[in-house]
Amino acid sequence: MPERDAVMRAMTNDGAFRIVAARTTDTARGVIAAQKLSGDAADDMADLVTAAVLYRETMAPSLRVQCIVRFENGAGQMVADSHPDGWSRGLLQAPPGEARPDIRTTAATLEMMRTLPNSDLHRGIVEVPDSGNLSEAFMRYMQLSEQIVSMISLGSSLAGEQPAAGGYLVQLLPEATEAEAAMQTMTKRLEDFVEIRERLRASDGSPTRLIEQIFEGMPFTWLHQSDIRFGCQCSQLRVMTTLSLLDRSEIQDLVDEGEPVSIGCDYCGASYTVEIAHLQGLLSAS
Ligand SMILES: [Zn+2]
DSSP states (O other): OOOOOEEEEEEETTSSEEEEEEEOHHHHHHHHHHHTOOHHHHHHHHHHHHHHHHHHHHHOTTSOEEEEEEEGGGOOEEEEEEOTTSEEEEEEEOOTTSOOOOTTTSOEEEEEEEEOTTSOEEEEEEEOOTTOOHHHHHHHHHHHHHOOOEEEEEEEEOSSSSOEEEEEEEEEOTTOTTHHHHHHHHHHHGGGGSSOHHHHHHTTTOHHHHHHHHTTTSOEEEOOOEEOEEOOOOOHHHHHHHHHTSOHHHHHHHHHHTSOEEEEOTTTOOEEEEOHHHHHHHHHHO
């Protein structure tokens, strides 16, 4: 059976660690095709999408999250969303006429946001290290903003014959006994899992295989798994809702122009056409 994008979870039987691992190869390929990215920019976007998936699955599986890399001096931003239905999407924005920002050469911050059950937002911002390493930035965020000790690696290698994207997040659970010793053992073990791109390529990104390798020799239990995919929440209805928020005079201007309005989604590239009759409908409804 070929691998497909999924999130797997497991917990060590001593209650010390939980792991969430994801294969995001096809999801990331959907995102980078929609954003027309290649090379390092494609892999960076894939890493951010993986981060969004791992973040949601760890902190808020049933709520939506968003991760934003904001480049300094208004050089643009990179956004990834992950939704409880399993879809994720991404967006790379640069000021008009300027080159796409590169996380390796441009200073940036990482902002992580998740919806809370009461609809409020939890958000935190950390600096991305000079190396541009998003895994490190994500770990720093988990420590500082969520008070969670974790070890994270994101890995994407989408060009070439064996494209693969994915990652894992190992979390030290609060109820762990002898937490310090457990942490030392796990840190030592994970030295072989800092750079995971080769492993992901060799296993077609299998999150099951990754967890088996990381927890090798440790009794552990599989927890539930879930599917993920590339997707978007745009729709004709959302387009109409957005248009309905315009001032009456602006809608009237669109009607007067006499042409159907064409609106594209920056995330997924879908395009929507709103007929004049529908615009007139908005005028009579308001
Ligand atoms: Zn869309």
